[in-house]
Amino acid sequence: MVNITKENAKKIIRIEGEMTIFNAQEIASSIDISDCKEIEIDLSGVSEIDTSGFQILVALKKEAIKKNLDFRIIKSSDVVNNLLQIYRVENI
Numbered sequence: 347m348v349n350i351t352k353e354n355a356k357k358i359i360r361i362e363g364e365m366t367i368f369n370a371q372e373i374a375s376s377i378d379i380s381d382c383k384e385i386e387i388d389l390s391g392v393s394e395i396d397t398s399g400f401q402i403l404v405a406l407k408k409e410a411i412k413k414n415l416d417f418r419i420i421k422s423s424d425v426v427n428n429l430l431q432i433y434r435v436e437n438i
Contacts, residue, residue, distance in 0.1 A: 356382060356384035357382040359377060360388040362393075363394075364393055365389075365395040365398070384416040385406070385410055385417045395426055400429060407438050
């Protein structure tokens, strides 16, 4: 589930549940980063993540860079942290 709130020029994207190949398309298509200058991602509610979920995060960051937006992950669950450690990525 994706929940997006907007505070002035900042969008806060909260993703809960699974970020896997089985729902990656649904997650990716529900995220819109237009009309903002900052993006904050809250992954504290992610219960499972695989390479498809990781690819969504990388694609979001690339799009943010392309649009010159501030991008940061503000919270993440243990499963997200574990995946980032496996990929040896400290910060997306």
